[in-house]
Amino acid sequence: MDWDKLRIFHAVADAGSLTHAGDTLHLSQSSVSRQIRALEESLGVTLFHRHARGLILTEQGEMLFDATNAISKTLDSTGARIRDSKNEIFGELKVTTTVGFGTLWLAPRMGRLFERYTDLKIDLLLEERVLDLPMREADVAIRMKEPSQADLVRRRLMEVRMRFYASRTYLEQKGTPQTFEELRNHRIISQKLSTPQASVSGNWLTPLLSGDHVSHLTVNNYFGVLQAVLFGVGIGFLPNYVTVTFPQLVRVLPNEESPTVPVYLAYPGELRHSKRVQIFRDFVLSEIKADKSCRNFNTIFKKAIE
Numbered sequence: 001m002d003w004d005k006l007r008i009f010h011a012v013a014d015a016g017s018l019t020h021a022g023d024t025l026h027l028s029q030s031s032v033s034r035q036i037r038a039l040e041e042s043l044g045v046t047l048f049h050r051h052a053r054g055l056i057l058t059e060q061g062e063m064l065f066d067a068t069n070a071i072s073k074t075l076d077s078t079g080a081r082i083r084d085s086k087n088e089i090f091g092e093l094k095v096t097t098t099v100g101f102g103t104l105w106l107a108p109r110m111g112r113l114f115e116r117y118t119d120l121k122i123d124l125l126l127e128e129r130v131l132d133l134p135m136r137e138a139d140v141a142i143r144m145k146e147p148s149q150a151d152l153v154r155r156r157l158m159e160v161r162m163r164f165y166a167s168r169t170y171l172e173q174k175g176t177p178q179t180f181e182e183l184r185n186h187r188i189i190s191q192k193l194s195t196p197q198a199s200v201s202g203n204w205l206t207p208l209l210s211g212d213h214v215s216h217l218t219v220n221n222y223f224g225v226l227q228a229v230l231f232g233v234g235i236g237f238l239p240n241y242v243t244v245t246f247p248q249l250v251r252v253l254p255n256e257e258s259p260t261v262p263v264y265l266a267y268p269g270e271l272r273h274s275k276r277v278q279i280f281r282d283f284v285l286s287e288i289k290a291d292k293s294c295r296n297f298n299t300i301f302k303k304a305i306e
Contacts, residue, residue, distance in 0.1 A: 005039040008032055009047065010068040013061065016054045073136040077270055092121040093276045096138035100191070100222025101263075102126035105241050106142070106284075113283045120276065128220060133268050140267045140277055142284070147266045154266040155281065158288050160239045162201040162258035165249040170232040177235075177252060180208060187215040187234030189225050201258040205237055244291060 011021040012032060022032045040047050047061035057065055097106060102124060110122065131137035134151055141147070147154055164183070166176075177183040193206060209216055215234070219225045222238060226246070229236035235252055239261070243249055265284060271277045 001042070002039070005035050005042075006064075006068055006071075008035045009039055009064065010072060012036060012048070012055065013057055013065045013068070016056075018055070070135075077136060077268075091119075091276060092123055093140065093280055094123045094125060094138040095140045095142070095280065096125040096127070096131045097142035098128055098144060098221065099126045100225075100239070101142060101144070103223045104226065104239075104245060108245060109287050112287070113280070116283075117279060120279075122280075133266060136268070139271060139274075140265065140280055143264050143266065144261055146262060146264050151269050152266045153269055153272055154264050155285075157263045157265050157284065159260040160241060160263055161260060162204070162237055163240055164235050164252040164256065165229055165238050165242070166235045166252050167230055167232050168248065168250050170229075170234070171250055171252075173232070176250075180253070180256070183208065183235070183253065184213050187217060188213070188237060189217045189219065189228045189234045190237035191222055191225060192218045192220055201237070201261055204258040241291065 008021065008025060008027070011024050012018060015021045015024065018029045018032045018036070021027075022029045025032065036047065043060070043064075045060040046058050047064060048055040049058060095106075103126065107124065110124075113122075114120065125131065125138055130143065131141065133139075133141055133147075134149060142157070144160070146156075174186060177186055188205075188209065190205060193209075217228060217234060219228065222242075225236045225238055226242060228234065229238065229249065230246070238249075240257075243251075265281060267274075267277050267281075
C-alpha cells in the first residue's frame with residue numbers, strides 16, 4: 001500500500017472530515033478525496049460511509065485505522081528515541097498515575113524536575129483507569145500494584161501503608177476511637193474498595209465495614225477522601241504519605257495499618273533507553289529517598305538502581 005495514501009487516510013479517519021484533514025495536511029479537499037478514492041480502489045473496499053455531517057469508518061476502514069494508528073504511535077516513539085539520542089532533554093513525556101498519588105505526592109514535587117530540565121514537557125494523566133502502556137496511551141506509569149504485562153520494564157519504588165486519619169476538630173466533636181469496635185461508631189471515608197488500585201488495602205478494610213457499621217462514604221480517589229477528612233466529615237482511610245503535606249492530620253488507632261501496598265514505576269521496553277524516561281525515573285527515586293514517609297526505602301532503592 002502507498003504510504004502517502006495511508007497517511008492521508010489516517011488524517012481523514014482521525015478528523016472525520018475531508019476538509020479538516022486537508023487543513024491539517026495542507027492539501028485541498030479535492031486532493032484528499034482523490035487519494036481516498038484511489039486507496040479504496042486499490043483495496044477493492046469502501047473505507048468510509050459518507051454522510052452529510054461527516055465520514056464514518058466502515059468495518060474495513062476501522063481495521064485499516066487500527067493499523068495506521070499503531071504505525072503512527074510507533075513512528076512517534078521512534079522520533080522520541082531519535083531526539084533523545086542527543087544530549088538535550090526536551091519534548092513531551094506522558095505520565096499516568098492515580099488521582100490520589102498524582103495530586104497529593106507527585107504534582108507538588110514537579111517543580112524540582114522543571115528546575116533542572118526547563119524544556120521538558122510533562123503531560124500528567126491522573127485517573128483510576130489503568131492506561132495501556134504498550135499501546136502508548138502513556139509513556140510512564142506509577143501504579144499501586146505490580147503491572148501484569150510482560151513487555152514492560154518495571155521498578156518497585158516504595159511501599160505505602162494505609163492508615164486512619166481525622167481532623168482535630170472532628171475528634172474534639174465526636175471523640176477519638178480507641179479500638180476497632182469503637183471505630184464502627186464513626187463515619188469511615190475510603191476509596192471504593194472494589195477499585196483495582198486499592199485491592200490490597202481494601203481487603204484489609206472490608207471486615208471492618210462488613211458488620212454493623214454506622215456510616216461509610218466512598219470516593220473514587222484519595223484526593224476526595226482527604227478533602228472530606230479535612231472538612232470533618234469522618235475518619236479517613238488514607239496513605240501514609242499524605243502526612244508530609246498535611247501534618248495537621250491526626251492519626252487514629254496508631255497501632256493499626258494495612259499490609260504494605262507496593263508502588264511500581266513502569267514503561268514500555270522500547271523506551272528503555274529514552275533519556276526523558278530515565279531522568280523522570282531518577283527524579284522520582286530521588287524524591288522518594290528524601291521522603292521520610294516512605295517505609296523500607298533504602299532496601300528498595302538499592303534494588304531499583306541495580
